[in-house]
Amino acid sequence: MDSDWKAGLEDVVAADSAVCTIDGGAGRLYYRGYEIGDLAGTVPFEDVTRLLWFGELPAADEARAFRARLAEARTLPDSIVGLLRSLPRDGHPLDALRTAVSFAAALDPDAGSIDAEANLRKAFRLVALVPAVVAAWQRLRIGREPVTAPATDSHAAWFLTLLEGHAPSAEVARVMDIALTLHADHEFNASTFAARVAVATRADLHAAVVAAIATLKGPSHGGANEDVLLMLREIGDPDKAEVFIESRLGRRGALSRRERTEPRTRVPGFGHRVYRVDDARARVLRGMAKAMAEATGRQRLFAVAEGVYDAMRARTTLPVNVDFFSAVVYDALGIPPDLCTSIFATGRIAGWCAHALEQYADNRLIRPRAHYTGPPPRPLPSTLAVRSSSA
Numbered sequence: 001m002d003s004d005w006k007a008g009l010e011d012v013v014a015a016d017s018a019v020c021t022i023d024g025g026a027g028r029l030y031y032r033g034y035e036i037g038d039l040a041g042t043v044p045f046e047d048v049t050r051l052l053w054f055g056e057l058p059a060a061d062e063a064r065a066f067r068a069r070l071a072e073a074r075t076l077p078d079s080i081v082g083l084l085r086s087l088p089r090d091g092h093p094l095d096a097l098r099t100a101v102s103f104a105a106a107l108d109p110d111a112g113s114i115d116a117e118a119n120l121r122k123a124f125r126l127v128a129l130v131p132a133v134v135a136a137w138q139r140l141r142i143g144r145e146p147v148t149a150p151a152t153d154s155h156a157a158w159f160l161t162l163l164e165g166h167a168p169s170a171e172v173a174r175v176m177d178i179a180l181t182l183h184a185d186h187e188f189n190a191s192t193f194a195a196r197v198a199v200a201t202r203a204d205l206h207a208a209v210v211a212a213i214a215t216l217k218g219p220s221h222g223g224a225n226e227d228v229l230l231m232l233r234e235i236g237d238p239d240k241a242e243v244f245i246e247s248r249l250g251r252r253g254a255l256s257r258r259e260r261t262e263p264r265t266r267v268p269g270f271g272h273r274v275y276r277v278d279d280a281r282a283r284v285l286r287g288m289a290k291a292m293a294e295a296t297g298r299q300r301l302f303a304v305a306e307g308v309y310d311a312m313r314a315r316t317t318l319p320v321n322v323d324f325f326s327a328v329v330y331d332a333l334g335i336p337p338d339l340c341t342s343i344f345a346t347g348r349i350a351g352w353c354a355h356a357l358e359q360y361a362d363n364r365l366i367r368p369r370a371h372y373t374g375p376p377p378r379p380l381p382s383t384l385a386v387r388s389s390s391a
């Protein structure tokens with residue numbers, strides 16, 4: 001076996017994909033060739049979803065037809081609400097979402113099929129299901145009842161109405177729309193890859209999305225935005241950011257792994273496997289976080305975030321990633337820390353489905369090899385033979 005390999009599948013190309021690509025050196029992200037900064041705020045999330053699934057920006061009639069199919073899928077079965085009611089209220093929102101998607105698999109009218117039309121119908125249902133579950137769970141756990149919203153609303157406005165119980169302002173709906181678009185896809189990130197691995201076994205789409213949600217939860221991936229918000233709140237004061245970062249990285253933080261005597265504590269929202277410079281999405285989110293902080297009077301948290309950003313810049317070359325300033329935006333929207341990753345999932349479901357549809361269409365089992373480091377082939381111990389013959 002080739003010994004020239006890197007842990008964590010670093011730099012490994014696992015499949016062809018036409019959905020999305022990243023230029024890590026330039027900090028750029030493209031959905032089907034369109035730069036994320038050009039799409040966000042200009043093309044609504046529904047059209048971005050259609051772009052990811054079908055490859056082109058829709059003409060007006062195509063966009064209308066896509067929205068109509070999505071609107072049709074916007075129902076939350078009573079049995080799913082019943083399931084959510086039965087879960088412990090202090091459970092993590094992403095666990096509730098994962099459980100609900102798993103349950104929804106059994107209710108799906110196309111449960112037994114993975115043909116292309118069935119998968120597309122399921123994709124519409126899943127894009128509608130995820131925000132509906134996220135919102136219903138949030139309301140139930142704080143003692144409120146789930147509400148309905150006009151199915152003809154934009155996706156962002158529909159979600160916010162389900163979450164808050166009233167229609168959002170146009171500005172807040174626009175912020176959510178941009179956040180969903182920025183999170184909609186990111187090439188072969190861990191959760192999308194998990195979904196593709198599941199699809200490659202010819203498992204059903206719900207199974208793949210369950211795998212994706214499970215993978216998103218970890219603090220190295222989507223779970224980082226929750227950690228960012230908790231960290232910024234813990235710091236609390238912009239003047240304390242510098243000392244906090246020093247305590248996290250250690251005074252010897254600049255030393256290489258071999259020279260360090262204690263492990264470095266990671267700072268959530270920084271570092272990336274592919275980007276070498278600040279993430280394009282983070283640049284958009286930083287501007288949004290500033291504007292939202294000013295509009296909502298939550299400038300202090302934004303100032304803490306800026307302090308952490310400067311302290312990290314002074315000490316490391318780690319790029320800021322999407323989870324850092326998105327956490328500040330979510331805070332300004334009144335999203336609690338443990339709900340942040342579910343908002344991520346509400347956008348990323350579009351990309352998970354795009355990749356799943358692509359994988360189903362041109363499928364080969366994804367099955368890497370291990371670089372074996374265990375003992376060489378050897379006989380069973382003779383004592384085992386004695387034990388088994390005397391038994």
Ligand SMILES: CC(C)(COP(=O)(O)OP(=O)(O)OC[C@H]1O[C@@H](n2cnc3c(N)ncnc32)[C@H](O)[C@@H]1OP(=O)(O)O)[C@@H](O)C(=O)NCCC(=O)NCCS
Nearest residue numbers: 219220221224256257265266267268269270271272273321
């Ligand atoms: C995203 C992440 C998992 C990428 O990991 P990776 O590509 O495997 O990179 P590595 O873990 O090999 O890290 C490379 C070096 O940078 C350091 N590093 C990476 N991210 C760091 C962070 N956020 N804070 C402090 N140091 C960090 C590592 O300690 C390592 O240094 P060393 O080789 O001297 O020990 C990692 O950067 C991280 O844990 N970030 C924080 C969590 C986060 O924001 N996740 C969301 C990503 S979108």
